[in-house]
Amino acid sequence: MSLWGKYLTEKKFEKLNKDIRVNTLIIGGGITGLTTLYYLKEKESVCLVDASFIGEGVTKNTTGKLTYLQEDIYSNLEKNRNTEIAVQYLHSQKQAISLIKEIIEKEKIDCDLERVDSYIFASQEKDVKKIEAENNFLKRQKINVKEKILPFSVPSFKAICVEDTYVFNPIKYLNGLKEILKLKPIYEQTKIQKIEFKNNQYTCYANDKKIIANQVIVACHYPFFLFPFLLPLKSHIEKSYLIATKTDKYKKASCINVSNPSISMRYYKDGNQVYQIFLTNSHNTAVKQNDKTNFENVKQFFGLKEEEIVAKWSNVDIITDDKLPYIGELKDNLYIATGLNTWGMTNGILSAKILSDAIKGIDNPYQELFKIYRNNRYQWKSLLPNVITSTIAFVGSKFQKKKWYSNNLMFKKVNGKTIAIYKDEHKKEHIVYTTCPHFGCSLIFNEEEKTWDCPCHSSRFNLDGKCIKGPSLYDISYKK
Ligand SMILES: Cc1cc2nc3c(=O)[nH]c(=O)nc-3n(C[C@H](O)[C@H](O)[C@H](O)COP(=O)(O)OP(=O)(O)OC[C@H]3O[C@@H](n4cnc5c(N)ncnc54)[C@H](O)[C@@H]3O)c2cc1C
Structure with a gap:
């Protein structure tokens, strides 16, 4: 549990229990998604869904700094790209700090x-x-x-x-927004598993329920689809x-x-x-x-x-690879904010502003800098290393000495698939499949936090196999 975890409130929103139709759907209730909903709160038909609970994603585990001094980003951008890009990035980060201050002060959020x-x-x-x-x-x-x-x-x-x-305190900030937005349609424990585009509208599937939307904003940290974006x-x-x-x-x-x-x-x-x-x-x-x-x-x-x-x-x-987030339209009214480069407190706020401006038809001064298809060669700079390290991680994960990670783990083959049996301190058994449903990498047992972690794309599962962080859409629970 992070330091911020204890500030998560008891207030929960209900699960989606019927098919709905909205103009704009926001997927993900971290700092990016919830702030986007805040900026769109005057719009009539907008809703937000989260696979888990608001704030329980990466935002709960941040350090919570709101700064534009971000390692040596500016001299690197200046050297690798050009001065104009470095200056624009600096202004964008300063603007993000002003924007969040403005929200906190206007709404009197105690964070x-x-x-x-x-x-x-x-x-x-x-x-x-x-x-x-x-x-x-x-x-x-x-x-x-x-x-x-x-x-x-x-x-x-x-x-x-x-x-x-x-x-x-990032969680107190999200708690404040939750209070302001409590009358908006927000659904928790509602994971979007598939998005289909037909007749100029999106159908988003969450188990047996559907959300039909004209515009979709994907703010779920790591996108759960590979094409057309190829983020890995x-x-x-x-x-x-x-x-x-x-x-x-x-x-x-x-x-x-x-x-x-x-x-x-x-x-x-x-x-x-x-x-x-x-x-x-x-x-x-x-x-x-x-x-x-x-x-x-x-x-x-x-x-x-x-x-x-x-x-x-x-x-x-x-x-x-080019050290800039991806924020903007992916295609046909499908928007995304991802790759926040460990500066997602500022870049999450900036994403919320850029994407909500796009929905409102307002030009944003930073839309060009962060656009999805920016096609610079730096965007693909580590293509080969990324492919090589991911392949090594994938293959290596198959041969890892699994027992080495914990003395309380046993591995078995059942119908050709590996399962792991973990005995907790009360001798209770927790049994899971050890392959990540996202891309098939073998999961690593994280003894300290008692989770199964994917080395390839960062999905995480709890001891009983429930997916607690995407991009995996599925659990790894094993039923005897
Ligand atoms: C160690 C560390 C320290 C950091 N410290 C700082 C810092 O000091 N300052 C800073 O600016 N940044 C920092 N960051 C970065 C920042 O924490 C993240 O970039 C930011 O929290 C990402 O927010 P988010 O809203 O995009 O994602 P998240 O908070 O992960 O929110 C995404 C939400 O989407 C939901 N979701 C996922 N898949 C689905 C689905 N299929 N359907 C529905 N919902 C879904 C999840 O449940 C989750 O709640 C740090 C990062 C790290 C790793």
């Missing part, structure tokens, strides 16, 4: 929004040049950047900071490990380094209680998976004691 200094730092000497390049770009854009000592005791060879950025070929999945501890000192600061693996920290203050959130050990899920040592590595790196820890969790996000 612990706080203005803090946001740092980037060189955790290794060789990264000092990256910090200098980023500093140089920001100064040319008249951003007030300061060189400062990092307010955390981790190795830092150089750090810069800006002062006009924020942190917040132009992106990879990055996973990171987070630990929250209690502390008695509060500093208005959030920090991230500029190399791999990511090192990221922030404070969170809820009333009198102060927490620190630490993140590191990030990796491409196709390359590495051993979840047993991953949290141990975070603990050791930051020198954390077990008794201080209040929450441990992991999170994944989609990293696109």
